[in-house]
Amino acid sequence: MKFLILLFLITGQIVMAAKIEHIEVKGIKIPLIFEEDRRLPLVNTQIVFTNSGSITDTKKAGLAKFSAKMLNEGSREMGANGFAEMLESKAIHMSASTGSETFVIEMGSLNEQFKQSAKYLKMLLKSPNFTERSLKKVKTMTMGAISRKENDYDYVASNALKSLLFKGTVLAQPASGTLKSVQSITLEDVKNFTKKHLVLSRAIVVVGGDVDIEAVKKELAKVLKILPKGKSEPLPYFEANGDAKTEVLKRETEQAYIYFGSPYNMAVNDEDYYKARVATFILGTGGFGSRLMEEIRVKRGLAYSAYARVHVSKSVSYLNGYLQTKIESQDEAKKTVQEVIEQFVKNGVTQDELEQTKKFLLGSEPLRVETMSQRLNRTFMDYYKGFPLDHSKKELQKIKDLQLDDLNDFIKQHREILKLSFAIVTK
Template structure:
């Protein structure tokens, strides 16, 4: 059965419900998604959103982390929370016969989170330890530095996991304030799929939603990427140069030309050995094992980013090669053969992107979240199939902003 979107009224607020019934397996998966509640809201304390999601993974105050986990395990129920840049998600999965019980446990969790000093210190220790280990993960270091360059002066310039000094300062009251403000009805979207009826879904999720405050929805901010090129080089004890790069990409999340960007970017840097970057950087010049570039277009940001690793002595040549590949791409576009090969891959691999229920639900959610109608993805595939070479090259030549590349490089000087 195809996914559909309905709503449920709670405390005078219409909460969207994305639902797909699938009886092939006796399981139910539920996601409570809260918009404008991810790390993009960490304007005062870097890492607070992710820290708060970790606290909600510590069970209830009554049972504690271990007691709550044992209760869930005894019924094969899984509850976890996580956050991205824009959204905060609480996910629940269970067997069909335990669905009602899983919602009961979720209600207990949002009613009585484990706001204890022991949970606070445990999460601090875990997250600080993780950041300490990442200090020598130079891919992570370069990626964080690139965000500092591209989004300088904004909340997106800071790592979503925060920094050691900011994490040390987080108090229980900070977590409570975050949860109260963001885990609320006004920001909620519920996504459910599995062997269950929509009637039962509405009945069970309403019990959880009724415990949430109304809250207040706020418009998601949009951040522009640095328009002028900049380069930051970090000196580290490394045997390789880690080169991360990015540029603006002038496109809105609801732009009807997004499918052209998908095709163009696949040819430029996402198509593995068939991509321009891989061909020039690895195959022709042997500068790196792999080279990659992609476009990220979301409600809060739109930009192109990529990376490669190379020998320290080859760093300048690799950087120059990336610039040359981009310049040639914008000036001359792509070939008919590149377009046809990309069409074959994107259209031929489509079944792999929708073979599981979670994939289909996520696609439906993203269509709704971005403001498209249902089955927009199918319409996009038809457009890709019909895309002509001159249309694509005209689109590529318009996006000269991708030539304004900024770099974050970790190397040994």
């Protein structure tokens, strides 16, 4: 079934808003999110594999990211350098990466090279450079990066907070893995990961640019045919810990790094998410206008910046934030965070704060959809979360119509954010 939202002209060139179709391969209908844009002779393609990110690293931390790096080592026949040079000669970009829930293979090229780029992608997937030499190289680079991060105290504090919020789960471990876990990864681990996760039943294709949709279907069907059908598995959900614990890590540092977080009871497809978006903007996402910034920096001078945001996905829903402060101010800063959030839940927001937030979110909307990749990403996220394609537009209207009493009632219902855990790196 085809969903066509809008067709309009910009500078005489066709720009068609995203629509969803399908590519049928081996009896499986793979969703295709497509946007035609004739303004520049470029094509961007992503193959997204769901439930295939770091959340699947239940046996060896960092395996998903490690497997993506292995895929970036080119084809077995040409090797890393030969494959990279071949892509460069055609001005083609190709890379693999992972998020928490997804594994993504992306390629970009001029429209005249789209067919060739699909051919190279097929070559890569058919015979990736999974060799002991590549394994050793990726291990060395990954372990070097992990070692360097031991002195990145934002990284240390962030990981410590996740360990508190998601103790005993895969989310409590670093997505990049540890020195020990990465060292233990074998070639067989990588092969088994890609065999299980890079499959048709988990794939969603996202394409945008100066290309015909029938050409997209034809060329990408050739690529997808080499993948196994595989199995789609339900994504696990992890509840954030509400025990309000504090962990203090001692390091040689001149600043205290304070990371905090709490549960946030909201489903990924909750129709009230727009209220959470407005509320969190006022609390800690809105820069100098936010409550945390006002109290922590402007009034008390405890930190250069303070931030809080809500993460709502299929696998998690929680609030987290961070700030840096002087060693001698860390207790006061921690107490201030608790007080600000407590008053926020108790008293809600003001009419002026609501109006200012509406102006910013509605006024800055064009900046969030000005590029093709931004629009495609938004459409993908709406589809991935189970919303209709016009959901983002409807959400903006809901923000515009939001009344103060409704927002404050919503804020007061979420008392779970008072159950704050803290991870502090200090001297």
